[in-house]
Amino acid sequence: MIISIASGKGGTGKTTLSVNMALSMDSDVTLLDCDVEEPNAHLFIKPDQVKTESVTVLVPKVDMTKCSYCKKCYEICQFKAITVFKETVLTFPGLCHSCGGCALICPENAITEEDREIGTIEIGQKNNVKLIMGTLNVGEAMAPPLIHKVRTHHEPSKITFIDAPPGTSCPVVASIKGSDFVILVTEPTPFGLYDLGLAYQVIQHLSIPCGIVINRSDIGDQKVKQFAHENHIPILMEIPFDRAIAEAYSEGTPLIEKYPEWKQKFLDLYDTIEKIVISKK
Amino acid sequence: MKELVVVSGKGGTGKTSMVSALASLSKNKVLCDADVDASDLHLIMHPQNKEDHEFFAGHVPRIDTQVCTQCGLCKMNCRWHAIDDNFTIDLIACEGCGVCYYICPEQAILFDENKCGHWYIANSRFGHMVFAKLGIAEENSGKLVTLVRQEANKLAQQKQLDFILTDGPPGIGCPVIASIGGATLVLIVTEPTIAGLHDLKRIIELTKHFKIPSRVCINKYDINLKMSQEIESTAEANDSKVIGKIPFDPFFTKAMVEGKTIFEYDPENSICKTITTMWDCLWNEISESNN
Numbered sequence: 295m296i297i298s299i300a301s302g303k304g305g306t307g308k309t310t311l312s313v314n315m316a317l318s319m320d321s322d323v324t325l326l327d328c329d330v331e332e333p334n335a336h337l338f339i340k341p342d343q344v345k346t347e348s349v350t351v352l353v354p355k356v357d358m359t360k361c362s363y364c365k366k367c368y369e370i371c372q373f374k375a376i377t378v379f380k381e382t383v384l385t386f387p388g389l390c391h392s393c394g395g396c397a398l399i400c401p402e403n404a405i406t407e408e409d410r411e412i413g414t415i416e417i418g419q420k421n422n423v424k425l426i427m428g429t430l431n432v433g434e435a436m437a438p439p440l441i442h443k444v445r446t447h448h449e450p451s452k453i454t455f456i457d458a459p460p461g462t463s464c465p466v467v468a469s470i471k472g473s474d475f476v477i478l479v480t481e482p483t484p485f486g487l488y489d490l491g492l493a494y495q496v497i498q499h500l501s502i503p504c505g506i507v508i509n510r511s512d513i514g515d516q517k518v519k520q521f522a523h524e525n526h527i528p529i530l531m532e533i534p535f536d537r538a539i540a541e542a543y544s545e546g547t548p549l550i551e552k553y554p555e556w557k558q559k560f561l562d563l564y565d566t567i568e569k570i571v572i573s574k575k
Numbered sequence: 576m577k578e579l580v581v582v583s584g585k586g587g588t589g590k591t592s593m594v595s596a597l598a599s600l601s602k603n604k605v606l607c608d609a610d611v612d613a614s615d616l617h618l619i620m621h622p623q624n625k626e627d628h629e630f631f632a633g634h635v636p637r638i639d640t641q642v643c644t645q646c647g648l649c650k651m652n653c654r655w656h657a658i659d660d661n662f663t664i665d666l667i668a669c670e671g672c673g674v675c676y677y678i679c680p681e682q683a684i685l686f687d688e689n690k691c692g693h694w695y696i697a698n699s700r701f702g703h704m705v706f707a708k709l710g711i712a713e714e715n716s717g718k719l720v721t722l723v724r725q726e727a728n729k730l731a732q733q734k735q736l737d738f739i740l741t742d743g744p745p746g747i748g749c750p751v752i753a754s755i756g757g758a759t760l761v762l763i764v765t766e767p768t769i770a771g772l773h774d775l776k777r778i779i780e781l782t783k784h785f786k787i788p789s790r791v792c793i794n795k796y797d798i799n800l801k802m803s804q805e806i807e808s809t810a811e812a813n814d815s816k817v818i819g820k821i822p823f824d825p826f827f828t829k830a831m832v833e834g835k836t837i838f839e840y841d842p843e844n845s846i847c848k849t850i851t852t853m854w855d856c857l858w859n860e861i862s863e864s865n866n
Contacts, residue, residue: 461745515832
């Protein structure tokens, strides 16, 4: 079972939910932190025995002794990552999407591919949670290649939770596609509602069942609930605003450590999701 | 042309609420919403008389099954496994690299221009505004961010204005990089939490990487005074400075629910004075900058 936690709007409580659900489960679980630009789950899980691996992507390397300046590499590249300028070939590795097109098309076989580091993956364990987090190197533009590598650490025999990044574009799609269920975490405000609407369209596009968790549920207005009812999206949980929860969060203390009674609520949430997923199969 | 870009690293710290507040204070400007994935500024600015433009970026492949001989060369060379055994292209997996289009010996693959969103120019009670909406599950958000900023710049020049106030996206990836390049100053809105501090370090590092000066504002600073102090030290250690500390106050949310800036909702609130002081400090730096 793969459950993704997404939102649209930033700061609604995705990491809070994914960390606390993972820690509440009775079985061993995997938590994939796919918010590779700003990963936070490790601040709460505090994993032990962390192993780090470098993550690389392929970028072109041009042998100028073979190059005939035909510009075919420049013509095929959709991302302006390689160009022929006077008697030299310039590459922009940060723009390269590693499609291999330039190497394939070069009539002189002048282009090979070499590894370039874009970030790291760290794997650690705390209690029942195996945490895999990706950290994009600062200055790197593209999150999806690293997110794809994080996702390869999914183990089918265990329940997997995915902490997705905010937004609605390619990093979110890379994080959540292929999930069995998406929890959309929102807040009952105009920004929360608008971004929820966008995120919901992404989920529909990917044809994944979903449900809503409303965080800070007692501030704002009722329009998120209205939206949920109009679109027949189940509201799975409401977490009221509590300054003490905010303060515990600020310190890196998981919610279930501050309020152990919430562990059962997260277990019940998982059971509800499991029933929905089974009923849709 | 001077530009202030408001970013955060961590999402949900209050960028758009802050931009709305600064929109109330700053004069002779163009507003720009560069958070094209999830653009919210229009919910407070209520733009009118929108000019709607389509945004095209990249291409999308399409296999002409009448011409296709199913040789499989496209499938074999697709690094995203986006072409299945029935020679159907999974457009979600497809990266738009064009390898299949170029490599097909029958030229059976078409490569259509991709419409991936809209961008808009409109008026608001706080000035002209440029914003956008990226299509659902689309890529190319960096290109759309670059476009809205360029259009904001063009519009400001046309109207003989010399300042752009930009609402940036969360994170540190390509939309953020596209939103800060060439900015006069970056304002980082953060929160006094372990996650806020972690993410602040990375966004400051990004601004330093691109040699853009930054200043920091701590929103809801009184939730954790110790963490706020750590943020102040971190900023100082990284050629930046905290220039505003806003206490937690539910009136930000109440103003948002009514579609108003905090200055419109409750101008007597002491937070309005704090933000005005912060704005004076920012504007001083912006107007004196050579960027």
